[in-house]
Amino acid sequence: MSLLHAAVIFPFAAGFILAMLHRLFRNVHLGWAVLFVPLSLFIYFTSQISAVSERHAISGQIPWIPSLDIGFNLYLDGLSLLLALLISGIGILVVFYSIFYMSRTEALQRFYLYLLMFMGAMLGVVCSDNMIVLYGFWELTSITSFLLIAFHYKRKASTSGAQKSFLITVFGGFAMLAGFMLMYLMTGTFSIRATITEWGHIQDSPLFLPALVLILIGAFTKSAQFPFHIWLPDAMEAPTPVSAYLHSATMVKAGLYVVARFTPIFGGQGLWFWLVTGVGLLTLGYGSFLAVKKTDLKAILAYSTISQLGLIMSLFGIGSAALYFGYGDSSAVYTVAITAGLLHLFNHGTFKAALFMVVGIVDHERGTRDIRKLGGLAAFMPVTFSLALIGSLAMAGIPPFNGFLSKELFFQAMVQMTQLRIFGLGSWSIVFPVIAWLASVFTLIYALIIVFKTFLGRSRSELPAGKLHEAPAGLLIPPFVLCMLVIGFGLFPDLLSGSLIEPAMAAVLPSLLNGDERFDVHFSLWHGWTPELFMTIGVVVLGVMLYKLLPRWRNIYEHYPQGLTINNMYHVVLDNVQHYARKWTEAYMNGSVRNYLVYIFSFTVALLVYAFFRSGQNITWNVQEHAPFSFYEVVLLLTLIAAAVSIPFAKNRLSAVIMTGAVGYVVTLLFVLFRAPDLALTQMIVETVSVALFLLCFYHLPELQRGRSSRRYLTVNMIVAISVGIVMTLVALAASGTVSLDSISSFFLQEAYSSAGGKNVVNVLLVDFRGYDTLLEIMVLGVASLSIYSMINLNLEAKDLGARLKFRKKEERTDEEPELDDEADNTWKYGNRERSTLSWDTVPLQSNDVLLQTTTKVVVFIILTFAMHLFFAGHHNPGGGFIGGLVTAAALVLIALAFSTDTIRKALPIDFRSLTAIGLGIALLTGAGSLLFGAPFLSQTFGYFELPLLGETELATAMLFDLGVYLAVLGVTMTIILQIGEDR
Template sequence: MLSLLHVAVILPFVVGMLLSMLHRFFRKVHMGWAVLLVPVSLFVYFVSLISNVSERNTVSGLIPWIPSLDIGFNFYLDGLSLLLSLLITGIGILVVLYSIYYMDQKEALNRFYLYLLMFMGAMLGVVLSDNMIVLYGFWELTSITSFLLIAFHYKRKASTSGAQKSFLITVFGGFAMLAGFMLMYLMTGTFSIRATIADWGQIQENALFLPALVLILIGAFTKSAQFPFHIWLPDAMEAPTPVSAYLHSATMVKAGIYVVARFTPIFGGQGLWFWLVTGVGILTLCYGSFLAVKKNDLKAILAYSTISQLGLIMSLFGVGSAALYFGYGDSSAMYTVATTAALLHLFNHATFKAALFMVVGIVDHETGTRDIRKLGGLASFMPITFTVALIGSLAMAGIPPFNGFLSKELFFQAMVEITHLRIFGLGSWSILLPVLAWLASVFTLIYALIIAFKTFLGSTRSELPAEKMHEAPIGMLIPPVTLGILVIVFGLFPNLVAMTLIEPAMAAVLPQLLSGNERFDVHFSLWHGLTPELIMTVGVVALGVTLYKLLPKWRNLYEHYPQGLTINNMYHVVLDNLQHYARKWTEAYMNGSVRNYLVYIFSFTVALLVYAFFRSGENITWNFQGNAPFSFYEAVLLITLIAAAVSIPFAKNRLSAVIMTGAVGYLVTLLFVLFRAPDLALTQMIVETVSVALFLLCFYHLPELQRGKSSRRYLTVNGIVAIAVGIVMTFVALAASGTASLESISTFFLQEAYNSAGGKNVVNVLLVDFRGYDTLLEIMVLGVASLSIYSMINLNLEAKDLGARLKFRKKETTDENDVELDDKDDNTKKYGNREGTSSSWDTVPLQSNDVLLQTTTKVVVFIILTFALHLFFAGHHNPGGGFIGGLVTAAALVLIALAFSTDTIRKALPIDFRMLTSIGLAIALLTGAGSFLFGAPFLSQTFGYFELPLLGETELATAMLFDIGVYLAVLGVTMTIILQIGEDR
């Protein structure tokens, strides 16, 4: 059944779509105020669950999706998912509030907030999903929405390039993670994360266990910008500052860390897991902190600082996983400090890093630059912003009394304690872990001081005059000030989150270390005595401040590293070469000849089928006997059909070819009638009618048919391919009718069509009930195709531009396509002169002057529309349905277009058929999702009999709602294509 957890995930998507459609009503009021209600509501909801989760009370919801594959929207809230949910919604509140004052109302706010809310919903789906496949779906949705957010200013090349880089890298990792999930399913037979954790001891010896481990980690490393996949994050800073503050402090970059934490109970006791997570984390920590000092752009400094901090958290989860090597007992208690530190810093990092991003946004907003070489002395103009920057920077550097100091001290403690371990091959080399951690912390302090002091202290170097420099508006200051206060509060009173958030999260990460109602003893203190980690902190401050003072003398060391060896440069070299060779390879076979494309397709199909025949020849039974007798009418029809098909290649003009093609389609319709398939006959007839009309519309835009002398090789290839296809498909039919490895399912559908779906028309029941998912995907494909056609036609390219853009198309000569064309068939000929039309495309009228046709149409069209409605409503029990009903309705409108003009349809029906397609798809999708309200799988249908006034006992089925969606989608798709091709352009 639908639970509040499901509502929490769905709410951002629903509100985002509604607000994007109603954005015109927000001309005087900033749309962000309405958006703000979403994270506020969700944050209040998750706060109300803190006590339940702390008491280990189960908060979950289950909606089956594909039960046979163990896939469902299974949401589960424990300490780890609660911690992330609070960060996603809590930081989301402040980011939306900040964006209200940061984003100008002249920008496309409907798109901005739609993407932002979709991203919020996707992140909640990631952290709440107990099903791996659903988790993966939301995981990829975060990649898509983050791509849209990063590329929000899509006219900037840097924005689109950064979005592309982040998308390619994170989606690559997502595919690897999906493969890991598949391997987990092969080992356990379930996609449930909780069920897999329960069986962790049974699968660790499986040969697929370690490959699954590596693949899942690749996905986590790419999303959390771990070395060497970190290169996408700096380029992602091209996103608007509210997006950067949200994605790179509390949400997207934390998704990979969440996956590592979530799967630690499964893989944590393995040496490979320990070394990969710890090693990659430490390397990323050092690399990010070292490069952050090099940067001059404030956002770039924060980007590399984020990479560094993510590496710190990742390394802590790796070290903490060593506790699972020992299992339940006191011997593992000393090693839980790493997991405690990881979870605490996960929380702390979100607070101070979001504050710093907002500070940088304020500086950029008020001064117009983020270059520290052009900034300085801003403290006197922006005292509040400077205060927040100082608090955030010192917290990031781990200076007391801020919250970052606590987690940094625990980080040092964990790295020191790991040197005492003698597992996973740890020996004297383990001393490198605390040493590298300490060195990285020194550079962390340096770039923290750069952010605070280089920007706000010293002399004013801003190009803006002093009278124009001022503090940000109060609305823009509230979010970073709130975060700065939280940094101080949780630094002075850290135990506010110790047992309420951190301890339940630890129980989710290390469940094997607890028994019964036991709890971890989580307690934080600012003063914990004179310890090695405190001495390390003093050393960090001493060396860090010294190096900061001497920064001009050693910073030029960065310039000596060859740029050609950077990972970022290697990425661009590989990408550029892939694009270059892919273009070359594509141009080699994509030469603009449709005939060649058909040869490729048919040849590959024949080769594949022949290979299949030889591969499984022993298992195939060829049916050469027992075929049903054919009648005289069938023989005549078949001969006529063959004659019509053969005559098409010999047509002298395109009109004859169109007519003969239509004849083939209508003859196939008669064949369906003879074989008693009325649904197929109706569909084929209307499809052929619309197709012929479409051909005739295209006819206006085609060049004159030029028939040259075809070469022998050209005809030979055509003949061989045609004969091969015919022979192979004949054998496919014989094999299909003779080989029956499984019992036919037709009997099941015949028996259950009425009992299970309430319909007597088995074909329609299959389309909207048993195989409704297929139909949904089909109308989605049709919708995409119609939008693609619409986009291509509306490019409105001039003939000369077309010639340049289609430069790769090779001239169809005997050398290439073995067909000699007339030299005059050039670009002007193609797009100027028409068969039977004037020489200008823009003056082609699509209308008829036939009075008889126009008069007849006025009557016939109502008969056709009535018939279409009959087909729609009768389809559940008799031939018909939404698909054929939509096609017949479209046929009526096409008749109007042919008899009068496309403008007549535009005036009589002022409908945006693209929007009609969207509405149809939405109705079909919502009908399928409506079954979730009743705890049934997606697209489950039901029916019942009701006493209605005047109608008496009437059957009502939810399948009719789905069929309405199909009807509208098909009508919208068909008319979008017809009108775009048929209009006078």
């Protein structure tokens, strides 16, 4: 594993460690420990500047699925480094800011876990050289963004904003994944660098343009381009540190990064040029126009961010035309656009993050962001006012700040576009500088609104003057540092040209350089009386005039019909989808388990029958060649049939459970006869635990009522049952008769010991050859157990609330002891009468069977000893972590049945849900540990060692994985058992 891999993984590891150890920071803000993570990353990436600027890119490869060309491959060039420095550098300031912004009473462990996961995901996006890995990190940014936006999940606006951002960005992610798949079909590789070298051979492919459009959809959704921009304003419900980090400096730049990264592949295409440039300019104008309308400071910054992202996107679109000309003087016109785009990408991160922090300070100190309730704060908050003024003027492109440099280059690129005729542009090229100039005018207007409406004029704050004061130094330092960068890079612009911008340009336009050539990148604050300078003067003059006249023309926003807004269309579509989905679901989800089984079995039968018809000529039905059968097998088979047929005719549920258990135990005996001890053990324990679960469930159910079912009801049941039986019989005959491939059993028999060090082929399959299946299976089990836990708890809470309401209503009607219904009456009897209101107490199931209790005290130790034997012996003999966990759970279930579930809780004060998580964590860490040695995920190894007393002993990493499986299975089983085994 390279240092670059360690840098990407570091935030994830640090986040989980700090989340588990957060209780150690009771007297210290958790952010101080978190601050070390981005600081370390920033130091590492800063140390790579000299190497990257000299064209010595940093790379590292860890194979994952070599057959599909999927690997954890990372690559750090100029473009990646520019973004990585933004992610880590602004990450330092955001974490420092959050220490003073976020109260220690909030769930800081969650906040910083999500923030660090997002930081790692963003680093993964900008450093990935493999498209599938990039997509994985891409979607992880959407997930962590969702969690951060919904951090205050009790607010409806927070959850609604999080949902909107998640739906839109994940939709874009799916589109981008489809584009990556098309790229793979054209090139046979997921490597971005390898695809760049193949761009000349794939442009004539019919899949090229669809891939281009799909990848752009993903980029547009993430970078809030029109019409996908609607998620960004609602995302401002996130805490201010999140807005300053995700929605100004990092996440919204991911789409821009993808456009820049794939420019060498698609840049010479007219469709790429028109889509990227057109959507960017439309977003630029639309965002700046709407920002003036808003009265919430965060909303103004949200639409400002949309506008600025459109500006950068349009520059990347114009710059992509350089690849149309190839190497030469003509391409130099368009390299200005790429230079401006990269410079503004960096500059925007500095001044916009500072402005978000300033708005957070105003909100934190004044309790509002509404400019209609602010004003005159400069007298009380002079430092905050100064920072807001610097950030706003930089955003408006006023000298001597860094925003002026990139805005002038932006104007220069737009003006130069009018001089060339490409992609059918013609005389329409004049539209480009016009839109750019008008959008800049509105940018100045909302920048003046932020400063003047908030800090100057008459104070409209409801707080008395005595309570108005400057923010604490901890909140001022981060925006102060950013504003110093804004001024420093404005006065000394060439500090960035050779170290960051030029290497990034070389990564975006590699084909324009020959050998060791470099782009001529130089910035200066004064570059003469140029057309773009006159455009800036015009922006200032007209912008100030329109700001002064704002009350006279601002009512134009009221004439736009709200029903036609994209935001309203989104809600209409979402509401209709939810409405019709609910109606459709309610049509077949009517609460009848029998109906659900009919749907499932009918669909399965139909699917299999269709498969038979499609493959009819290729199927050989094995109806003659069968293995010899013994007398015992015949007896067991007849017993199995008799037990199964008896279940529908059982007169009570207990008889049905006994018959169901008999079916399972007969199958266990069949496994024994067929010499499958692992399957027999698993089947036996599963049946035992299942019977116990059935019995525990009966405690909650009424008596079985058998009425006269309709003829139609019974006919449907009979048809479905017979169809399933016939089809599954045909499947068995077809499977045994149709052999199109050689059996893989011989491979596993030969390689189980030599490659995995285990003699028990079944266990080796579970923990080594197909360990991924087992990992996903225990994850599914964990999710199922949590779902059962949540479902029962929610149901009990609903019953609790209903009984409370009924009791209180009856109590209000009479002064005597109320008559309750059955459920509430039980609660009254078991509850604590000394409490002022009705409460629920846990009533564990108990047994008074002395013989069972006495026997259990002995038998349980035998079962636990056997479970340990199964766990440790499983690699060479029947057993393993899965069956060991089940046997251990069976011992605990026996205790619960003999005594009570409360006995287990007192004897073993373990949170079995946490035990499940620990087991999953061990399994995941065991799989990830192989990455440290450059091996694919979940690779196992083993060796023989001389140990004291034990002599030569085999030690295998598979045992650690098996330990995770053991703990997860035990945790899952006991979570379900204990939850069902208790009543309220």
